[in-house]
Amino acid sequence: MxxxxxxxxxxxxxxxxxxxxxxxxxxxxxxxxxxxxxxxxxxxxxxxxxxxxxxxxxxxxxxxxxxxxxxxxxxxxxxxxYLRAVAEACPFPAARLTGKQLHVTYFSAPVTQERFAAVDAAAHLPEEFRLGDRCLYLYAPDGLGRSKLAEALSRRPAKGLIATSRNWNTVLKLVEMTADGA
Incomplete structure (x- = not known):
C-alpha cells in the first residue's frame, strides 16, 4: 500500500x-x-x-x-x-518564515523557466519564485492575497496543465500525514 x-x-x-x-x-x-x-x-x-x-x-x-x-x-x-522531496528542496529559509509567506504551487507536469520568461522578477522584489520538480516555490512576505508576483505568475496558463497552490503549513502537514503509511 x-x-x-x-x-x-x-x-x-x-x-x-x-x-x-x-x-x-x-x-x-x-x-x-x-x-x-x-x-x-x-x-x-x-x-x-x-x-x-x-x-x-x-x-x-x-x-x-x-x-x-x-x-x-x-x-x-x-x-x-514526492511531497517530502518538495519540502526538503525548498530554496527559501522556510524555518524562518511564517506559513503565509511561503507557498508551493504543484503542477501536473514539469514546467520550465521559459514558461515564466515574461515575468519581470526584479520588478516584484522582495517577492521571489523558484522552480522545483513539478512545482514552484513562492516567497511572498506580505502573503499570497497581496502578492503581485503570484498574480503575474498565474497569468501563464498552459493548456492541459493543472496547477494548485498550498501554503507552507499545509505543505508540511501533508508530508506529516502521508508519512503515516510511508
Whole structure:
C-alpha cells in the first residue's frame, strides 16, 4: 500500500464547487481506498491505495467527483516521497518564515523557466519564485492575497496543465500525514 495526498483545485472557495470533506472521505472510501483523512476544508485528502499510479488515481477521483457532485474538479495526486522531496528542496529559509509567506504551487507536469520568461522578477522584489520538480516555490512576505508576483505568475496558463497552490503549513502537514503509511 502506498499513501497519497489528493490535492483538489478550487473547491469550497467563493461559494462555488462546494464539496464537504465528509463527502470526499466517503467517496474515496467507496473507491476502495483506505486510511482516508482530510485536512482543512480546502481540498486535501490523504489515503492509501494498493493499485494505480498518481495519474490514474487523480483521473479516477476527478471522474468520481464529477459523476457524484455534478462539477469537474482538477485533482493532483502525489505520494509521500514526492511531497517530502518538495519540502526538503525548498530554496527559501522556510524555518524562518511564517506559513503565509511561503507557498508551493504543484503542477501536473514539469514546467520550465521559459514558461515564466515574461515575468519581470526584479520588478516584484522582495517577492521571489523558484522552480522545483513539478512545482514552484513562492516567497511572498506580505502573503499570497497581496502578492503581485503570484498574480503575474498565474497569468501563464498552459493548456492541459493543472496547477494548485498550498501554503507552507499545509505543505508540511501533508508530508506529516502521508508519512503515516510511508
Amino acid at each position: 502506498t499513501t497519497y495526498a489528493a490535492l483538489l483545485r478550487g473547491i469550497n472557495v467563493g461559494g462555488s464547487s462546494k464539496l464537504p470533506m465528509a463527502d470526499l472521505r466517503a467517496l474515496l472510501t467507496e473507491l476502495g481506498h483506505g486510511g482516508v483523512r482530510t485536512h482543512l476544508q480546502s481540498g486535501q485528502a490523504v489515503f492509501t491505495a494498493g493499485r494505480g499510479d498518481q495519474e490514474s488515481l487523480a483521473a479516477e477521483l476527478t471522474g468520481a467527483i464529477e459523476e457524484r457532485f455534478g462539477f469537474r474538479v482538477e485533482v493532483l495526486v502525489r505520494d509521500h516521497a
